[in-house]
Amino acid sequence: MAKRRKVGNLLALAVLSTVVQRPMHPYEMASLLRSRGKEDDMEIKWGSLYTVVRNLVKHGFLQVADTAREGARPERTVYRITDAGRAELVDWVRELVSTPQPEHPKFKAGLSVLAILSPEETAALLRHRLEALERATVALRTSLARDAADVPRLFLIEDEYELAVRDAESAWLRTLLGELADGTFPDLALWRQWHATGEMPGELADLAERGSTD
CATH class of the missing domain: 1.10.10.10 (Winged helix-like DNA-binding domain superfamily/Winged helix DNA-binding domain)
Structure with a gap:
C-alpha cells in the first residue's frame, strides 16, 4: 500500500x-x-x-x-x-x-462508459485513436533510436516503458476493432439493439443493476 x-x-x-x-x-x-x-x-x-x-x-x-x-x-x-x-x-x-498502485487514465474512464456510444461510432473513434497512437509511436521510436546513440540507456528507460505500453495498446485496439468488424464481440447484438431502440435491453439492464449493488 x-x-x-x-x-x-x-x-x-x-x-x-x-x-x-x-x-x-x-x-x-x-x-x-x-x-x-x-x-x-x-x-x-x-x-x-x-x-x-x-x-x-x-x-x-x-x-x-x-x-x-x-x-x-x-x-x-x-x-x-x-x-x-x-x-x-x-x-x-x-x-x-x-508497488503497483491504482491509476486512472482518461482512456480507461471513457471505456468504462463506452456503451453510451453505438458500436459503429465506437469503431470509428477507436480507429482514429489507433491511427494517432501509431503515428506518435513511430515518432517516439525514432526519437529513442536517435537518443540511444548518445544518451545512456539508464536515462531512456521511461521512454522504453512508454513504447512498450503504446505497442500493447495498439495490439489490443486492433484485436477489439477486429471483433467489432467480424461480429465476434460478445453481446454485440444487444449493444446495437440498445442504440436502435433507445432502450437498454433487459439482459444488459439486469447486469447494470447487479453491478451497482455488488
Missing part, C-alpha cells in the same frame, strides 16, 4: 530528483525539468513549483543554501537537499518502482 507522503505532489519528486545533483534556485529547477521533458513522465503543474519548494523546506527535505541578488533582479534563494530529503527521494522511488 502506498505511503501517505508529507509532500505527495509528484512535482516534489521531480524537484528532489533535480536538486539531489547540486543546489539550485526554483527557476533553474524548472528550466532543467522542462529541458528533460519531465512533464511527459508525470503530471506537473508549473504554477505550484514555489509552493512545492516551500513545503519541501517546511518538512525538512530542502534547506536554504544561499540567497543572492543580481542588480535590480528579485532576490533568488538557492536550495539544497537535506539528508531527510535524500531518504525521502530514495524511499519514494522504491515505492513507485516496486
Whole structure:
C-alpha cells in the first residue's frame, strides 16, 4: 500500500530528483525539468513549483543554501537537499518502482462508459485513436533510436516503458476493432439493439443493476 507522503505532489519528486545533483534556485529547477521533458513522465503543474519548494523546506527535505541578488533582479534563494530529503527521494522511488498502485487514465474512464456510444461510432473513434497512437509511436521510436546513440540507456528507460505500453495498446485496439468488424464481440447484438431502440435491453439492464449493488 502506498505511503501517505508529507509532500505527495509528484512535482516534489521531480524537484528532489533535480536538486539531489547540486543546489539550485526554483527557476533553474524548472528550466532543467522542462529541458528533460519531465512533464511527459508525470503530471506537473508549473504554477505550484514555489509552493512545492516551500513545503519541501517546511518538512525538512530542502534547506536554504544561499540567497543572492543580481542588480535590480528579485532576490533568488538557492536550495539544497537535506539528508531527510535524500531518504525521502530514495524511499519514494522504491515505492513507485516496486508497488503497483491504482491509476486512472482518461482512456480507461471513457471505456468504462463506452456503451453510451453505438458500436459503429465506437469503431470509428477507436480507429482514429489507433491511427494517432501509431503515428506518435513511430515518432517516439525514432526519437529513442536517435537518443540511444548518445544518451545512456539508464536515462531512456521511461521512454522504453512508454513504447512498450503504446505497442500493447495498439495490439489490443486492433484485436477489439477486429471483433467489432467480424461480429465476434460478445453481446454485440444487444449493444446495437440498445442504440436502435433507445432502450437498454433487459439482459444488459439486469447486469447494470447487479453491478451497482455488488
